[in-house]
Amino acid sequence: MTPTVKAILDKYEGTPAAVKANLARILMQGKLGGTGKLIILPVDQGFEHGPARSFAVNPPAYDPHYHFQLAIDAGLSAYAAPLGMLEAGADTFAGQIPTILKINSSNSWGTSITQAVTGSVQDAVRLGCAAIGFTIYPGSDGIFDAMDQIAILSAEAREAGLATVIWSYPRGGKLTKDGELALDVGAYAAHMAALLGAHIIKVKLPSDHIEQAEAKKVYEGTDWSNQADRVRHVVQSSFAGRRIVVFSGGAAKGADAVYQDARDIRDGGGNGSIIGRNTFQRPRDEALAMLDKLIAIYKNEE
Numbered sequence: 001m002t003p004t005v006k007a008i009l010d011k012y013e014g015t016p017a018a019v020k021a022n023l024a025r026i027l028m029q030g031k032l033g034g035t036g037k038l039i040i041l042p043v044d045q046g047f048e049h050g051p052a053r054s055f056a057v058n059p060p061a062y063d064p065h066y067h068f069q070l071a072i073d074a075g076l077s078a079y080a081a082p083l084g085m086l087e088a089g090a091d092t093f094a095g096q097i098p099t100i101l102k103i104n105s106s107n108s109w110g111t112s113i114t115q116a117v118t119g120s121v122q123d124a125v126r127l128g129c130a131a132i133g134f135t136i137y138p139g140s141d142g143i144f145d146a147m148d149q150i151a152i153l154s155a156e157a158r159e160a161g162l163a164t165v166i167w168s169y170p171r172g173g174k175l176t177k178d179g180e181l182a183l184d185v186g187a188y189a190a191h192m193a194a195l196l197g198a199h200i201i202k203v204k205l206p207s208d209h210i211e212q213a214e215a216k217k218v219y220e221g222t223d224w225s226n227q228a229d230r231v232r233h234v235v236q237s238s239f240a241g242r243r244i245v246v247f248s249g250g251a252a253k254g255a256d257a258v259y260q261d262a263r264d265i266r267d268g269g270g271n272g273s274i275i276g277r278n279t280f281q282r283p284r285d286e287a288l289a290m291l292d293k294l295i296a297i298y299k300n301e302e
Contacts, residue, residue, distance in 0.1 A: 032298055038274075041078075050108065065093075078099065103118065103121075103134055104134050115135050132162055136193070182206065183207065183209065249279075250278075
């Protein structure tokens, strides 16, 4: 363990040793191991968007083994996926990369902004996972049920020695479309995940829009045009940097935009990226080259 990782783990007071050990597994894995920076591959888009929208652009990605191997060969920190995806490669790739079981999921046909629980802590233990993952939608009508669920599930995970990763995506209620990515809303969402006991917080990169009328007087007078400054504020809102914060890669975009996002996350004190479609929707060689460059960025080599 490096001093950097030890310093991160020391901030998790009151956390069982087994949970810290699993956090260390993730923080010490791969090409970024020991740096305090992370790149995680998430592949839950089949649930959210369907197989064709997710994988047809790169047909080898229909195979769950493809994603395990991509994460391993790229030297990533962890691989996150729903139950079926992890089960499909659990034996072949056991022990080769830390895994995160995404235990709730939605689909694009639903009319309510909510997710169903599709896996369990027991499944995560059985599959040798380092953590569970769970999505909440602050602002939605279902947020209070989701908070009840993650309170129970994260307690079970702690008892089993597993870390908890919370995807915190504001959506629904009185939020406008611009408000979903607003700086004040994103910082609030990150703070909410921290309050719910997340060990790793996943949020989207925020825009400079301020959504809440009550918050505008707090944010006005500061120039929020620089994305690194917005990242810094989200990290500040996550217990002043006492929690690991990673940022979503979002929808597929050009390579230069992906690299600039990573530089801004690095410069703003974020812990890294959790990037799916922008890698596995590219041919394997292109994805590996992109991930190599992202790793170099987080190592301050680019």
